[in-house]
Amino acid sequence: MDTSILEREFEHALIKQRPGRSGQMLDYLQTPSVIRRLNEAFDHNWSFEVVSWEVIDNEVVVLGKLLAEGITKMQFGSSQLTKSRQNGTHIAIGDDIKAAGSDCIKKCATLLGVGLHLYSESEAATKSETSKAQMTPNQGGGVITEEQLAEIKKLRNGMRWQPDQVLDVVERLFSTREIMGINPVMADNLIAHLKSQDNNAQVSNGDLAF
Numbered sequence: 001m002d003t004s005i006l007e008r009e010f011e012h013a014l015i016k017q018r019p020g021r022s023g024q025m026l027d028y029l030q031t032p033s034v035i036r037r038l039n040e041a042f043d044h045n046w047s048f049e050v051v052s053w054e055v056i057d058n059e060v061v062v063l064g065k066l067l068a069e070g071i072t073k074m075q076f077g078s079s080q081l082t083k084s085r086q087n088g089t090h091i092a093i094g095d096d097i098k099a100a101g102s103d104c105i106k107k108c109a110t111l112l113g114v115g116l117h118l119y120s121e122s123e124a125a126t127k128s129e130t131s132k133a134q135m136t137p138n139q140g141g142g143v144i145t146e147e148q149l150a151e152i153k154k155l156r157n158g159m160r161w162q163p164d165q166v167l168d169v170v171e172r173l174f175s176t177r178e179i180m181g182i183n184p185v186m187a188d189n190l191i192a193h194l195k196s197q198d199n200n201a202q203v204s205n206g207d208l209a210f
Contacts, residue, residue: 001069005041007113015118027118031102034109041112042068048108050101055081060096063172064104066112073111076172077104144180148187152179155194169193 014033017025038046046068053062059078066073079099082092110116156166167177173193174186182190 001071001112002041003113006037006109007116008037009117010037010115029106029115029118031105034106034114037114038068038109038112045069048101048105050097050104053097053100055093058083060093060100062097062100062104064101064108066105066108068112071112073108074172074175075104075107075111077101077107079103142183144182144187145184148184148191149179151191152187152194155191159194166194 010029010033014029015027016030017027019025046066048064048066051063051065051074053060055061058081060081061076061078063074063076066075077100079096081096083089084091106115152166156163167179170179170182170190171177173190174182176182
């Protein structure tokens with residue numbers, strides 16, 4: 001795998017912008033740009049599939065899997081539902097699933113290093129570290145520390161999440177629901193992910209058990 005190709009910065013003309021939360025303008029890449037980069041890095045020898053999908057409120061959410069050179073990356077993607085203005089019924093569910101799949105491809109590719117320069121320095125470092133480590137719960141590196149577990153609990157309490165919501169994130173990121181089985185680097189990645197969910201969360205000192 002040629003990481004220098006995957007992590008190479010994109011030309012300015014290929015970087016688009018869209019409005020994000022709180023009025024921020026966010027940089028993003030269009031799906032064809034990401035596909036061309038994957039084709040270049042893997043000589044077209046990669047695949048992507050939608051493992052599952054479901055409609056949640058007003059969104060289609062898909063779980064997708066990208067496979068390249070024996071490496072598998074899984075992520076979620078989403079897209080707003082297209083509804084009829086007259087009666088509010090779904091009018092293009094197939095197109096919505098396709099759009100969510102496109103979003104998922106880009107997120108999976110990010111875990112391989114594609115487009116990391118579009119993220120903040122701290123987010124990029126976290127994603128890059130996760131990608132290079134190729135971590136699974138039963139690999140080396142020790143286990144989650146008490147300090148990390150306490151930080152996760154504080155973040156969870158600050159966001160008013162239930163324990164199962166955190167475990168859902170753990171399962172999505174690391175394919176396990178055993179939080180005590182993840183290693184410290186994985187725990188740092190989980191903490192960074194939770195912080196990104198609500199940067200304005202007021203972290204409490206509660207000590208609810210998982």
